[in-house]
Amino acid sequence: MDARYKSRDIERRSLDVDSLKRSFLEWLVYSVGKDARAATRRDWFHTCALAVRDRVVDRWMDTTRTYYHEDAKRVYYLSLEFLIGRLLTNSLSNLGIIDECRQALDRLGLSMDDVVDSEPDAALGNGGLGRLAACFLDSMASQGLPGYGYGIRYEFGLFEQRFENGWQIEHPEQWLQFGNPWEFARPEVLYPVQFYGRVEEFRDSVGERAYRWVDTERVLAMAYDTPVVGYGGDTINTLRLWSARATSDFNFGHFNEGAYMKAVEQKILSENLSRVLYPNDATEIGKELRFKQEYFFTSASLQDILRRYLQHHTTFDNLPSKAAIQLNDTHPAIGIAELMRLLVDHHGLRWDKAWELTQATFAYTNHTLLPEALEAWPVRMVERILPRHMQIIYEINAKFLNRSKARAAGDNTRLSHLSLIDERGDRRVRMGNLAFLGSHKINGVSALHTELMKETVFADLHAEFPDRINNKTNGITPRRWLKQANPALSELISTRIGEGWISDLQQISALKEKADDVVFREEFRRAKRKNKKRLAAYIARQTGEEVQVDSLFDVQVKRMHEYKRQLLNVLHTVALYNEMRDNPTVSWVPVTKIFAGKAAPSYHMAKLIIKLINDVAKVVNHDPSVHDNLKVVYLPNYNVTAAEIIIPAADLSEQISTAGMEASGTGNMKLALNGALTIGTLDGANVEIREHVGADNIFIFGLTAEEVNDLRANGGFNPREVIASNPALKRALDMISTGAFSPDDRNRYHPILQALTDGGDHFLVTADFADYCRAQDAAMQLYRDPEEWTRRAILNTANMGWFSSDRTVNEYATEIWDVHPVKPTHDGEGFR
Structure with missing residues (x-):
């Protein structure tokens, strides 16, 4: 036994029922400060989380020590979002101790479901x-890849969505209100981040031109670390989130003068940086934030990455062989200019060497073909907030365009498309x-999306660098999205084919032969019905x-956006409602339409x-003439926890975006893996799902997508003619326009009708309406045959093995990052 550990420490690392029970009681008293009689459900959740965290920390430290000892190349995944969901069940599941924890809580007279539900x-x-x-963090840890996530520790996240008289109302999402037992504050890991100021030019020690960014406003970034438990508990990686801190929390002079708000003004302004995900950028101040x-x-x-690198290296020559930085969308793209600034201004590298290292270190994942989602910031704003970075961007651009002029052969239009400045x-x-x-590699997230990138948003850059763009179709972790979210189905699968699918989802293909087994x-079906009963109770x-x-x-269930076409779905709902009212004697297939998803606060449509x-x-829900054959529900505040209830219960998965506009989708994968049949366009990963499921x-x-492009290239179409030729569509739109659903405001939906006409x-909602109704009819007719529907549902689950994020991450590791698994050395006892 390692001399560092006392017997009590070994107890804290044991995974049996009795040890867990003792740990729960100990943490309740000595950390939460309650006895069992006074403890609330939230107290017990914190107790359980801290006790489980105990069983993670040693392996987390062992993992980190091994990475340092071997000087392993690490992946740094920079993302503005990490939708990790609840961590208690996820950690227990990946450690393999859900049953032990349930038994330990049961011996204390507690329901594990009640404890789990107390976690925000x-x-x-x-x-x-x-x-x-x-999903990528889970897959990296589960496969032993040295990986770090970097993001922001949002105090309030996006917002909590509620409905008031049917309207979305945004409220603060106070997920940190009662603390977060999973995170470790690192007040010693503190970095200055500068804004504004001006740039001074000077000559360095060898007479070369150099630059100094001065008179800046500074904010401090403080780290909070959360362990990421890989499946089996062998590798524990790190999610590091930054919280903004003021350089000075309190101005005593202003306070003494009676200017109490001004005394804390700097603190408030600084900490706004980590307050809310996606502040409303409809205003200039919102864009700036x-x-x-x-x-x-x-x-x-x-x-932080450079500090870690310099612990082992005295020059930056090996940076690309020790660090792979992945930009998840354009949000961290300013990192290109920032790394150049750090290497050139702070560490004295020559420009050409710094640029070579930067390109070799960075890779970029594109997630959208929508022009408005490809960020473009006003030059005047960038110059004011980050003057040195704007200089660097100008220099990168000038060198690149000078290099490209010869190839452009006087084609100024092509040069304008290549330019970093619009x-x-x-x-x-x-x-x-x-x-x-x-970046040295740029990837799309589905086969179709990657090809469209080459043809549209990055066509000219692709012509300049034909070897850079590659495809990495998205994937999902089967640990969260089948084993954890759907225990009824996952237990059934494991009894039939074993548990190997949990870490190698390709093994789930063995279920194909079960599709014909009555x-x-x-x-x-029994597992699906159990999930549907749970969802019905939730609704x-x-x-x-x-x-x-x-x-x-x-x-x-997805983010609310016009291209995702929730509007097409609700128009079909109205048409179906009318059909049911017109034909009350028909034996209808009962349908429950389930929507969920948030709209950005400034996205009025x-x-x-x-x-x-x-x-x-x-x-619809209060019309007795449809006899409960049709129900429509919009579930508020869609999040990971809600998804874990909704997705396993779904029969039909709506993936109906306008073709060529959805990069990939991952909800489509989760729903299909859980036995839902997809109704969708040939868009994003739907194309590959069709190839795999049949x-x-x-x-x-x-x-x-090709037909959409041709239609638009030829001047579009006349939606009024399409509407006039389709009585069901015309009737649905007439009902909306005349106030059948808004008697209090007959003109409420004029903007929607205007957009459609x-x-x-x-x-292309009206253009696809008729064919969508045809596909809906086919789905409802198939649902009349439960045996055939179930057979096809099983084949969907069985053929989704390729869509594991383990496969996706392995492709990144071998084809972009050049990172290899590292097996941690565990020298403690008490783990199995």
């Missing part, structure tokens, strides 16, 4: 970007171009609406569509 979701993300980042947030966490992360109107810095130019199909608690468990659960869905639900086991409809229907 970590409000560190919003949509697919953050969920993907969380968001840009400063991005620089804040990127600068702190790069300073010169049209209010000049802007193209962060996507900066990320592309400063007994297995019945067990599969009743959240909305007060009772839904039929045996109805077709038609699920669209998205919020109006939410209101429309809620207004339609209010009418065309007969997915409902595909609508225009393809005179606005040209940019997202």
Whole structure:
């Protein structure tokens, strides 16, 4: 036994039921400060989390020591979002002690479900970007890859979504209100981050021109570390989040003068940087705050990465062979200029050497083809906030364009597309171009998305650098999204094919031969029905609406955006409602339409569509003429915990974005893995899902990306003609326009109708409506045959092995990062 550990320490690392029970009682008394009779559910959650954390810390330290000892190359994943969800069940599951913890709590007279439900979701993300980042952290740790996540420790996250009279209302999401037992504050890990000021030019010791950024305002970035438990508990990696701190919390002079608010003004302004995810950037001050947030966490992360590197190295020659920095979208793209600043201004490297190291160290993942989502910041704002970085960007751009002029052969249009500066109107810095130019590899996140990147947003840069763009189709972790979220199905699968699928999802293909097994199909249906009963109870608690468990659960859960076309879904809902009212004697397939997802606070059209869905639900759900054959629910405040309840219960997965606009999607993968059949366009990863599950086991409809491009290239189409030719669509729109769902304000939905008609229907809702209804009819007819529906659902689950984030991360590791697994050395006792 290692002399560092006393017997009590060994006890704290033991995983048996009795040791866990004793740890719970000890933590309750000595850390939470309660006895068992006075403890609340939240007290017990903190107690359990701290006791489980004990069993993680030694292995976490062993992992870190091994990385340092071997001077291993590390992956640094920079992301503005990490949607990690609740960590108690995830940690217990990856340690393999869920049953032991349940038994220990049971002996204390406690329900594990009650304890787990007391943990708030970590409000560190919003949509697919953050969920993907969380999956990657799990996969890196589960495969022993040295990986660190870097982001912001948001005090309030995005917002808590509530509905008031059907409208989305944003409230603070106070997930840190009662503390976070998983994190370790690191007050000694503190980096200055500078803003504003001016740049001085001077000559260095050898007479070369150099620059000094002076008269700046400074904020301090303080680290908080959260252990990331890999499956099996062997490797524990780190998520490091930055919290903003003022250089001076309190101005005593202002306080003595009676200016009490001014005395703490600097503290408030500084700490706003880590207050909220995605502050409303509809205003100039909002844009400035968001840009400063991005620089804040990127600068702190790069300073931390260089500090860690310099612990082992005296020159930067080996930086690319010891650090791989992945930019998750354009949010941390300013890191290209920041690393150049640190290497050139602080460490004295020559420009060309620093640029060579920067390009070899960075890689960039693009997540969107939407121009508005490819960040472009006003030059005047960047010059004011980060004057030295703007100089660096100008120099990068000048060197690049000088190099490209010969190839452009006088084609100024091509040069303008290549430039890091968009010169049209209010000049802007193209962060996507900066990320592309400063990285050695750029990847899309589905096969279709990657090809469209080459043809659209990065066509000219791809022509300059034809070897840089590659594809890495997204994936999901089966530990969170099947084993943990769906115990009913995962236990069934493990009884039939063993547990190897948990760490190697390709093994789930063994279920294919079970699709024709009548007994297995019945067990599969039983697991699905159990999940549907759980979701029905959740819907009743959240909305007060009772839904039929045996109805077709038609699920669209994702961020609210026009291109994701929740509007198409609700128009079909209205058309189906009308059809049911017109034909009351028909034996209808009962359908429950389930929506969830947040709209950005300034995205007025998205919020109006939410209101429309809620207004339609209010009418449909209270109309006795449809006899409960149709229900519509919009679940508030969609997050990871809600997803873990909704996804296992879904029958039909709505993936209906306008073709060519969804980069990949990961919700489509989670739903299919849990036995939902997809209804969708050939967009994003839907294309690859169809290839894997088979065309007969997915409902595909609508225009393809190529057809969409051709349609737009030829002047679009006339949506009014399409509407006039489709009576069901015309009737649905007429009902909306005449106030059938908004009698209090008949003009409420005029902006939606305007967008669909005179606005040209940019997202092709009317163009795809008829084919969508056809696919919906096919799904409802198939649902009448439970044996055939179940057979196809099993084949969806069985064919999703390729969509594991383990596969995705392995491709990154071998083809982009050049990082290899490192097995930690564990010298303690008490682990099994």
